[in-house]
Amino acid sequence: NAGVTQTPKFRVLKTGQSMTLLCAQDMNHEYMYWYRQDPGMGLRLIHYSVGEGTTAKGEVPDGYNVSRLKKQNFLLGLESAAPSQTSVYFCASSLSQTGELFFGEGSRLTVL
Amino acid sequence: AQSVTQLDSHVSVSEGTPVLLRCNYSSSYSPSLFWYVQHPNKGLQLLLKYTSAATLVKGINGFEAEFKKSETSFHLTKPSAHMSDAAEYFCLEAGGTSYGKLTFGQGTILTVHP
Numbered sequence: 332n333a334g335v336t337q338t339p340k341f342r343v344l345k346t347g348q349s350m351t352l353l354c355a356q357d358m359n360h361e362y363m364y365w366y367r368q369d370p371g372m373g374l375r376l377i378h379y380s381v382g383e384g385t386t387a388k389g390e391v392p393d394g395y396n397v398s399r400l401k402k403q404n405f406l407l408g409l410e411s412a413a414p415s416q417t418s419v420y421f422c423a424s425s426l427s428q429t430g431e432l433f434f435g436e437g438s439r440l441t442v443l
Numbered sequence: 444a445q446s447v448t449q450l451d452s453h454v455s456v457s458e459g460t461p462v463l464l465r466c467n468y469s470s471s472y473s474p475s476l477f478w479y480v481q482h483p484n485k486g487l488q489l490l491l492k493y494t495s496a497a498t499l500v501k502g503i504n505g506f507e508a509e510f511k512k513s514e515t516s517f518h519l520t521k522p523s524a525h526m527s528d529a530a531e532y533f534c535l536e537a538g539g540t541s542y543g544k545l546t547f548g549q550g551t552i553l554t555v556h557p
Binding site: 335364371372373374375376421423428429430431432434435436437 | 549
């Protein structure tokens with residue numbers, strides 16, 4: 332039972348490069364979320380999705396795009412990476428708006 | 444807007460002594476509240492959740508939390524700290540007026556001394 336899987340776990344980018352983080356869940360959850368975690372700032376919501384084909388902006392969406400073409404996958408894209416996007420990114424999913432969040436192990440991104 | 448305040452950024456205790464991690468929420472609705480734990484370089488794991496059934500909620504590893512509506516608090520406690528409890532703890536509020544959005548506290552780092 333994999334739960335929530337994030338790939339890749341580590342990535343180093345140069346400023347201006349693009350990349351995509353993949354989040355996959357096998358629990359048939361409707362809700363999926365992307366957070367970034369920075370020291371002293373807790374977890375901040377980037378984008379979220381309440382179902383296949385839908386996405387919405389969170390607290391810090393600038394510089395990121397997302398897609399939810401399949402219910403089990405939620406992709407986070409950086410079109411032109413900036414050093415300010417150096418962070419640890421967590422994906423989470425839940426069955427309902429008020430249900431338990433299940434987290435992936437995180438993806439550590441460094442932008443030089 | 445929802446807000447969650449964890450009143451201490453760092454808490455330090457000795458092994459075997461009680462733990463208290465404080466969390467205040469802001470929603471005037473009946474919220475769903477959670478405590479999560481994050482060990483170094485790991486994802487977040489659910490400790491316990493409150494969903495309006497009982498005000499005292501028991502979680503894993505001996506942790507519990509009490510929902511107090513009059514104080515808008517959901518403090519996390521454990522009678523006796525263990526070295527393995529050293530981690531960062533997050534309080535989370537779900538639902539309320541922010542559809543689809545969850546509100547995390549800033550986190551509390553718990554240090555346990557031998």
